[in-house]
Amino acid sequence: MKVEETPPIQPSRQVGIEKSVPPADSAGGSQDQGRPYGDDGEAAHDLHDVAAVHGVAEEDLTPNIRGAMIGLIAEVATLREALDQNRNRLKYLTMLADQDPVSLVLNRRAFVRELSHALLIAQRRGTESSLLFVEIENLKSINADLGLAAGDAAIEHIAGIIQNETPEGDIVGRVGGAEFGVILIGETEEQAQSRADKLAEIVRARAMVWENADVPLDLTWGTYHLDGGEDAGAAMNEADKRMRAQPAGTPAS
Numbered sequence: 001m002k003v004e005e006t007p008p009i010q011p012s013r014q015v016g017i018e019k020s021v022p023p024a025d026s027a028g029g030s031q032d033q034g035r036p037y038g039d040d041g042e043a044a045h046d047l048h049d050v051a052a053v054h055g056v057a058e059e060d061l062t063p064n065i066r067g068a069m070i071g072l073i074a075e076v077a078t079l080r081e082a083l084d085q086n087r088n089r090l091k092y093l094t095m096l097a098d099q100d101p102v103s104l105v106l107n108r109r110a111f112v113r114e115l116s117h118a119l120l121i122a123q124r125r126g127t128e129s130s131l132l133f134v135e136i137e138n139l140k141s142i143n144a145d146l147g148l149a150a151g152d153a154a155i156e157h158i159a160g161i162i163q164n165e166t167p168e169g170d171i172v173g174r175v176g177g178a179e180f181g182v183i184l185i186g187e188t189e190e191q192a193q194s195r196a197d198k199l200a201e202i203v204r205a206r207a208m209v210w211e212n213a214d215v216p217l218d219l220t221w222g223t224y225h226l227d228g229g230e231d232a233g234a235a236m237n238e239a240d241k242r243m244r245a246q247p248a249g250t251p252a253s
Contacts, residue, residue, distance in 0.1 A: 134243070135176075135179045137178075155178075162182065166184075203218060
């Protein structure tokens, strides 16, 4: 399946995304909501500035004109505040649309978009980058034996390790139930393999703690060199194929 190349909404070189926090107005509104404009002299200060811009002495304004101008200034301030709130809400919703709800890294749709962008850069600039796929080997057994909450905890645990061990500026996403993808900008496939091998060692050394017991985890991985001559779907399929071609517990090469 061919994935159309579309420009990224967020910066293209990003490890993941921070946990989304709703804008203040979506959780009960701003603390200043309902406060009369000008309580602290804002209206009078703005009125002075407006009058000065138009070359009118403030003392020459009649009470009616003064009141009307203060009303207009207050209305403009209210509209500006509403515009700022809408911008914050749009930013929040955009982040939410890109975020996997369990791992808090990019979801599959956002990851494909970023991979398409990386492939476009590789094709146009000759940038050498690699795609790494990793899979939690025993996630199904954790879900079956310990429950789905434990499985989600395993996903969060692995996502945290991948983010901590991935260079800043590279891109991490959850591309399936137990699978993660990492776009390693400027790294050869050999470097990506070395990084993946080290990542697997760290995962084996850092067991997840669930209900006061250690739950060992392990990864299978596969890498693919991005030369820009393919689309995102083909690159992901190849990395996934290389990962699944290996026996459990054996790194892909």
